[in-house]
Structure formats: structure tokens, C-alpha cells
Amino acid sequence: MKELSITWALHDGWVMFRRNLKHIFRNPESLMVSIFLPVMMMLLFVFVFGGAIQTGTEYVNYIVPGIIITCVGYGSSMTAMSVTQDMVGGLFDRFRSMPIHPSSLLVGHVAGSFVRNMISTTLVILVAVLVGFRPNASFIEWLGALGLLSLFLLSISWLSVIFGLLAKNIETASAFSFIIMFAPYISSAFVPTETMPSWLHAFAENQPMTPLIDTLRGLLIGTPIGNHAWLAIVWFGGILLVSFVVAMVIFKRRNRE
Numbered sequence: 001m002k003e004l005s006i007t008w009a010l011h012d013g014w015v016m017f018r019r020n021l022k023h024i025f026r027n028p029e030s031l032m033v034s035i036f037l038p039v040m041m042m043l044l045f046v047f048v049f050g051g052a053i054q055t056g057t058e059y060v061n062y063i064v065p066g067i068i069i070t071c072v073g074y075g076s077s078m079t080a081m082s083v084t085q086d087m088v089g090g091l092f093d094r095f096r097s098m099p100i101h102p103s104s105l106l107v108g109h110v111a112g113s114f115v116r117n118m119i120s121t122t123l124v125i126l127v128a129v130l131v132g133f134r135p136n137a138s139f140i141e142w143l144g145a146l147g148l149l150s151l152f153l154l155s156i157s158w159l160s161v162i163f164g165l166l167a168k169n170i171e172t173a174s175a176f177s178f179i180i181m182f183a184p185y186i187s188s189a190f191v192p193t194e195t196m197p198s199w200l201h202a203f204a205e206n207q208p209m210t211p212l213i214d215t216l217r218g219l220l221i222g223t224p225i226g227n228h229a230w231l232a233i234v235w236f237g238g239i240l241l242v243s244f245v246v247a248m249v250i251f252k253r254r255n256r257e
Helices: 002-026 028-052 059-088 091-096 102-130 139-166 170-176 178-186 198-206 209-221 228-256
Strands: none
Touching (some): 028 059, 059 102, 059 139, 059 178, 059 209, 102 139, 139 228, 209 228
């Protein structure tokens, strides 16, 4: 019976994933927005502010990991909004009356979010290369960066699902995700944390985005990583686990209402 339940969940999760994948390509505007805003930010920082910021390396190389994380932050708001839309629009209620595995509804949203964010991240990196980004990572280092980025994508997607389940309307869901989008600004994403005031430096140095960004930067352009890789894995592995459990508990409670 357990194997049958797992097979059922995987099959229905695949169906829900295909549904969300179709939405991505039928609504390309949302994908373009998640690409356009980070790209414009990158161009602004590189060509307007970059000349005045000293980081010990070419500023475009320094800033790209932070831009990638910011790109995912914009994409997470769309995940939260799509979950809320399905909740308040009654789609989840209709599916509840059908023989569909409950977890597949959320898994479909997360899988769709993962693909959308990977597409937008890839395009942002390509634009970065065009404006001067020159990574020197080996194949193994690229795999490490991809694995860490995947962990981040999944953890933030499940966290966004929680926001989407708690929100009463789409506008509120979008506002919840502001925290995710804002966090990279108070980290090592755009300037070294050492340049910040002491009270802000302590927060920036110890919040989860900084070890993540410093690890990606180290893998891609060879800057020191230190213990940041382990910190990033612990941070976002924990966020993924907690977010998944909390999302499923909230979803089951909402289904019983």
C-alpha cells in the first residue's frame, strides 16, 4: 500500500507539474518580468555604481551571484501568488473532490517554480556574460554551484508556498515575499559586508544569504569560501525541511476547513 501511495503521489505530482509548466509558457509575461528586473538591476549597478565600489575584483564578477539570488527572489513571489490564486479561486476545493493525491497540488507548484527560476537564472547569466562576467569555474565547481542553487530554489519555493497558503488574497501573497526579495540587499550581494556599519555588519554576516552568495562567488570566480559552503547547506537544508513540513500541515488544515 505504501508503494502504491508513493506511485500515486508521483503520478499526480507529474500531472500538476505539467499544468504549471503550461502556465509558464502560456503566460510568458511573468517569466519576462522575473528576468527583466534582475537584468536591469545588474546593468544599473555595473555601469552606474560599479565604478565607485571597490571589491578587489571586477565588479560585474562580484555582483552576479547576488543578482542570481535576487532573480530567484522575484520568482518566489510568483509562486506565492499562484498558490493563493488556486486557493481563493476554488481550484484546490474542486481537486479535493477528485481522486488526486493532496501533496501533488503543492509539488506541482514547487516543480513549476523550480523550472521557471532555472530558466530565468540561465538567461540572467547569459546576459551577465555579455556585459563582462567571466567565471573561471571548473566543471566540478559548476556542478557544485548548480547543486547549491537547486537547494536554494527548492527551499525558497516551499517557503513561498507557505506564504501563498497563509495569504487571503494575491496582493498579500506578493507582499509576504518581499522579505525574500529584500534579504540579498543586506548581505554580501552588492558590497562587502565589511563596509557596512558595525550593527548592520553583524546581521549581514550572519544571515543565510551571505554564506550562500559567498559560496557561489567562490565556486564561480575563485574567491575564498571558508566555511560558508557548510553554513549555506545547513541554512537552506533546514529551511527546505521546515518549510515542506509546515506547508503540508497548513495545507491539510485548510483542506479540513
